[in-house]
Amino acid sequence: MALAASDDTTPRLLLSGSDAAEAEKEAKKEPEPPRITSVFGTQPLKEFKLPFEDQYPSGPFERLDKKLFLFISKCGDVFFVRQNESMELVKPGKALAKFIPGDETSSDESSSKQLVYCKELSGVKDSLLVGKTLYVAYTTWDEANNGVRLAVSEFAVDVENSEVSFDREIYISRPAIKEPILGHQVGGKLALGENERTLYLSLGDFSKPDRVQDKTTSLGKVVRIDLQRLNAEVYASGFRSPSGGLFYDRESNELWLTDHGPRGGDEINLIKRGKNYGWPSVSYGTIYERDGIGGYYGNKFNSHEGYEKPQMTFLPSIGIGPLVKYPSTGRNDFWDNDLFVAGMGNTTLYRIRKEGTSLVYAEPVLNGYRIRAIQIDQNGTFYLKTDHNQLLISEQE
Template sequence: MKKYVLLFLSGMTFGLTQCSDKPGQSTTFDGPVITSEKQAFGVDTVATGLENPWGIAFLPDGRILVTERKGEIRIIQDGKLLEEKIENVPAVYANGQGGLLDIVAHPDYSNNGWIYLSYAKPGEGGGGTTIARTKLEGNAFTDYHELFSAQPFANSDVHFGSRIVFDGKGHIFFSSGERGTKMNAQKLSNHLGKVLRLNEDGTVPTDNPFVGIDSARSEIWSYGHRNPQGLVYDAATETLWDVEHGPKGGDELNKVEKGRNYGWPVITYGINYDGTPITDITAKEGMEQPVHYWVPSIATCGLVRVSGEKYPGWKGNFLVGALALTHVHRVEVSAENKSVHDEKLLDKIGRVRAVVQSADGFLYVATESPGMILKIIPQ
């Protein structure tokens, strides 16, 4: 199978160049090199022909699993996108922004075999963000367990979240959008517009902030979120971060802390899509400020904090996907968690749905329109 590299210079796509390397094997690179402010790199096209790719999971045997929002999971093996798909995938509420969303292999997958999924599940009242875990035998799911569904279900086609991350301490964090009803995010009586935390088996940790409060959902970790579609746990600093869509303006990068209120829709740097105001304030006591925000909106989706030694110029930086403005956005944050600099990378690459880092330290990007998986090769 021929492999190609996309070249981006000054915001323009100049064509395709053949690349000799296979994914995951080498950092040598025959294609054009892009020089950004702090890191030179090339772009290896791992797969094309995908339809709305959403999540990417890496398996120890070298396979890469990619969810498509319509409800299918594609397999990339030995540098080739297979015709065969994963079988026994749960039915999804494939409506608007809903469908099959994130996929993550457990950090100890080699020993326990668990794969975690987030998806919009169809049910009474419409659909709701759901978390499940399952195992893979050959190319088919087995031993399927539904762990959680965000309540209430809603007959809405927007704002489902939903990323999944592990903290390495036996917990998962995941996000749930407010489903288009703004004040859901401020109500502790529902799961909508929240970041949530469970034990890996789906039970509720006893130290969650709202455990034992009758009027609150015990799974909630933080609230006041609009539609978080990027989530990362930084093990080095033991901090949780999200990026979430604002309306027209006001996308946010947040440090997500236990029990905190992130303000939507009481405070925001955005306005309604028709240009009318949502609120006249951007700050309020008891509500958290974003570490970084975007006006106009870039439509944030996918988030990684670069770790390891492969990209020394970006180490510790956040890379954020941009759907509407079709690029990857790099954000530098100080030791005091202040945004100090940002840079646009890969301008006009397509709608960036996911930015992830594999266990061997390489960065991958999923794009829509066209549907591709790209690998960033450090130089």
């Protein structure tokens, strides 16, 4: 290896034959596969490209069996996808729709109505599969009141024929909110509760913070829905944009929620019945210029005085996303019962050390992916869906 002068008198590095061959070999080397990397263990990931394109913010997914998945796009198109060497589309996507009675003889699209209001950042927010029943939370347009609502509907899943059919609407927010709204601040996360009859739903402020502490609205609330009686109660209040994650832990009977704060102040909250979490009166974050100043937080920056406090706050904000618990699998005792939460804004996955109800620290374990949805099965296998049409699946070592 030697240095030589170029025409501009800048020294250049000349490589010997063996060095040049080694450099060429390095350039051709396959990139290292992604890996969840913790101080207390690792899991390699296999990255799959999804066979359809979704928009931002992208929609949720469900696992129908080990190799079969159901994806719902932001605008409500349903795709059945099978995992082989690559992800393969079982059949073309079909929009979530509601059949309109009285048109039984009609064979055209006039006999059904598309359910999802998909404008800018509005659209499908979450799904939850319970047996062969699929619950979907989505924004919908109220024509009578000329505004946007958050709805939850129940669908039947026919795996054999790759079909999803509308059964009934089980919840709709109040009141209808007139545009303009920020569609990513409507909430819409779902969690099955203490039994198969109980569903929890998070609702955001629709970018109308002055309506959150109004008890006559659904805005900024967590509601508990009785799936048998189809009634709902406000379970907790005071949230800004709980559109990241909602998780009910049946082992500990704890309900966990992530909430996007303003500038700074992203939160992980342990949700307790009847408690008020303070938005917009208090926040550990500070204001965005677009929000204006006048009394917006009650002028209580960097404070949760008088309200229920989050279990963990991220400052600066990480663009907090989905949250799940790692089960007791016998594979990694160090991770058992810890939480995993995605930072969508900083494209980082964190392991949150949980001791009792305390969250002790956040360990970054994966970088470079904007993770929109997470599932972990009982064997400890991770399924991570990104906003860039990818599905990452962990492989056991």
